[in-house]
Amino acid sequence: MQCLICHSMIRLSWTLSYLMMPQRSKTETICMACQKTFHEIDEASACPKCGRQQESQNVCKDCQKWQANGSYYYINHALYQYDEAMKAYMHAYKFQGDYQLRHVFDTKFSQFIKKFAVFDLIVALPIDKTTWTTRGFNQVLGLMGDLSNNEVLYMKRDRDEKRQSQKKRNERLQTGNHFYVDVECRQQIENKKILLIDDVYTTGRTLRHAAETLYRQGSDRVESVTLCR
Amino acid sequence: MDKSEFFGRLVLMPRDWTNLETSFKKLPTMQIAETRVRCLRCHTWHDKQVVALPRNEFYCSACIQLGRVSTLENFVTLEEPNQFEILDTYLTWQGELTPSQKRCSEEVLRAFNLSQDHLLWAVTGAGKTEMLFPGINDALQTGKRVCLASPRVDVCLELFPRLQAAFQDVDIALLHGHQTDPYHYAQLTIATTHQLLRFYHAFDVLIIDEVDAFPYAQNAQLLYATKQAKKQTGMCLYLTATPGDILLKKVRQKQLGVSYLPQRFHGFPLPEIKTKLVFNWWKKVKNKRLPKALKTFLTNCQQAKRQFLVFVPHINQLAVVLKAINKEFPDLKLTTVFSADEHRLEKVQLMRDGRIAGLITTTILERGVTFPKIDVCVLGADDGTFSSSALVQIAGRVGRNPKRPTGTVLFICNGISRSIKQAQRQIKFVNHKAKEDAYAVSNLS
Numbered sequence: 001m002q003c004l005i006c007h008s009m010i011r012l013s014w015t016l017s018y019l020m021m022p023q024r025s026k027t028e029t030i031c032m033a034c035q036k037t038f039h040e041i042d043e044a045s046a047c048p049k050c051g052r053q054q055e056s057q058n059v060c061k062d063c064q065k066w067q068a069n070g071s072y073y074y075i076n077h078a079l080y081q082y083d084e085a086m087k088a089y090m091h092a093y094k095f096q097g098d099y100q101l102r103h104v105f106d107t108k109f110s111q112f113i114k115k116f117a118v119f120d121l122i123v124a125l126p127i128d129k130t131t132w133t134t135r136g137f138n139q140v141l142g143l144m145g146d147l148s149n150n151e152v153l154y155m156k157r158d159r160d161e162k163r164q165s166q167k168k169r170n171e172r173l174q175t176g177n178h179f180y181v182d183v184e185c186r187q188q189i190e191n192k193k194i195l196l197i198d199d200v201y202t203t204g205r206t207l208r209h210a211a212e213t214l215y216r217q218g219s220d221r222v223e224s225v226t227l228c229r
Numbered sequence: 230m231d232k233s234e235f236f237g238r239l240v241l242m243p244r245d246w247t248n249l250e251t252s253f254k255k256l257p258t259m260q261i262a263e264t265r266v267r268c269l270r271c272h273t274w275h276d277k278q279v280v281a282l283p284r285n286e287f288y289c290s291a292c293i294q295l296g297r298v299s300t301l302e303n304f305v306t307l308e309e310p311n312q313f314e315i316l317d318t319y320l321t322w323q324g325e326l327t328p329s330q331k332r333c334s335e336e337v338l339r340a341f342n343l344s345q346d347h348l349l350w351a352v353t354g355a356g357k358t359e360m361l362f363p364g365i366n367d368a369l370q371t372g373k374r375v376c377l378a379s380p381r382v383d384v385c386l387e388l389f390p391r392l393q394a395a396f397q398d399v400d401i402a403l404l405h406g407h408q409t410d411p412y413h414y415a416q417l418t419i420a421t422t423h424q425l426l427r428f429y430h431a432f433d434v435l436i437i438d439e440v441d442a443f444p445y446a447q448n449a450q451l452l453y454a455t456k457q458a459k460k461q462t463g464m465c466l467y468l469t470a471t472p473g474d475i476l477l478k479k480v481r482q483k484q485l486g487v488s489y490l491p492q493r494f495h496g497f498p499l500p501e502i503k504t505k506l507v508f509n510w511w512k513k514v515k516n517k518r519l520p521k522a523l524k525t526f527l528t529n530c531q532q533a534k535r536q537f538l539v540f541v542p543h544i545n546q547l548a549v550v551l552k553a554i555n556k557e558f559p560d561l562k563l564t565t566v567f568s569a570d571e572h573r574l575e576k577v578q579l580m581r582d583g584r585i586a587g588l589i590t591t592t593i594l595e596r597g598v599t600f601p602k603i604d605v606c607v608l609g610a611d612d613g614t615f616s617s618s619a620l621v622q623i624a625g626r627v628g629r630n631p632k633r634p635t636g637t638v639l640f641i642c643n644g645i646s647r648s649i650k651q652a653q654r655q656i657k658f659v660n661h662k663a664k665e666d667a668y669a670v671s672n673l674s
Binding site: 092096097098099100132133134136137138141 | 280281282284286288290293294301
């Protein structure tokens, strides 16, 4: 097996369980050295609102600003820190379009999502039509592994508008809401607890737009899970 | 849009192009078979399952660094028109070639004219680049498109100023992966072999330097790139000091012409390889004991105040070997160098300045670096990381200075591997050729 990131060979460990049931034992997709470059978020010292890694468990400054502006309930949970290694990974996966790289995190991320079992619906953030024809995949669905998605949320972006990731922080925060819920799906989300899934929580603008859209259509509670913050 | 950017190039069709001018040729990106798909840029086969995108599309993960090839897209290209400005002068180089260099250079020129594949086998430090000048000059004058490609970026970066100095009025394009300048159409191109993947039937003359070097050798992707990049009527010239089996076989089968330049510029033969069998040298070194042969090697170097290089197969062995040597020879000033080393260049400079007695290193110093008067020892020469060409290159580090044209090349190994045998045979062969050559030359005069 080759490491998906650095392409070096990964040595199999010949454990008893592997010898007895080779199909069942989990296989690593990246090598130890590459694994060490990613850092998980420690919940004991993360912002309780957005999941950002910090020193204390207080609500971080960004979230205080959000709280001052809006009054709806919204919490984000994140698995990894969005550091240099993760940025490089996201670049290769999303922007270079190396879809295989979803296997680096899909097992772990879907397990993480499964922890939030109280929710009625799992909804991955959608991508727009142009992205489908250029990238050819929804990066969030790739990361969700075998979890099934409920397609209730759609996205439409003006032709010439930049992507969120190409904008500066201020521009991002001023972006308009491009999400909408299909009329036929409205029943599905009414009075439901919904868990949104996305790859990265950066400013929180996109996820909050999605949450606002869902609340407006009558959802009961919205939280989100992202791979990194 | 500048059309010339598409001459002989293989470009993914830009998104905003809706209708294509008739002169453009549209090419498919992937070949889809039953269970596999093949990228038509790098020719790699993939399992459908592995490279599938949702909605029944596929992509290539092997050449993704050059921009993703996928079934969502098409290539476009324009046929190479050889549309070059005619200059008054091309070659401005004034140097002289030695008689044997001249002979090789004439043979190369003939191969260019006949458009036949050719191999130029010249020992390290024989002045390969200069031998190419007359041939390149002729090709440029007759309006041919020429490319000089090498697997190593540092070789390309070194070649560029040398060629620009030799062909002062010629526009030369330099292409490699770390580059930010956009591509431009030029009659003479210097590129890394990976960049050849972006060309399609472009070059009349394609020269590949250091064919045996990683990553070109044994890389089917790059071999295919070479075939695609030259015109169907074009030719390929391979340059190397250590041709591999495949090239030599082609020479034997007369599919490939060959020119030898077996003599080093100072006229002395290449130093031959001495081997010493030491069973389990690694275990010894790990226990901080040195094999006897290495001990004598180091003592000799120390007494004669000669610098030395010690090669090991793997990066993680460097520190262990350093510790073991430090324990036995506390006064020797040593350090280690490896590819990802931040201070790589400084350490090599220290060695050049004679401030340290030796370096312990991996195959990264196998080619391209010249230290005047050194001895070389290879630990674990039978390890798989040392190919026969790497071993010949390592041996070629020794005796490069006319003041000390000889030296010791010591291989310490658990057994004599095929690569070691091949390396020894190659050095013997080249030395023999050199003698014949010298004899022929003396007969002529």
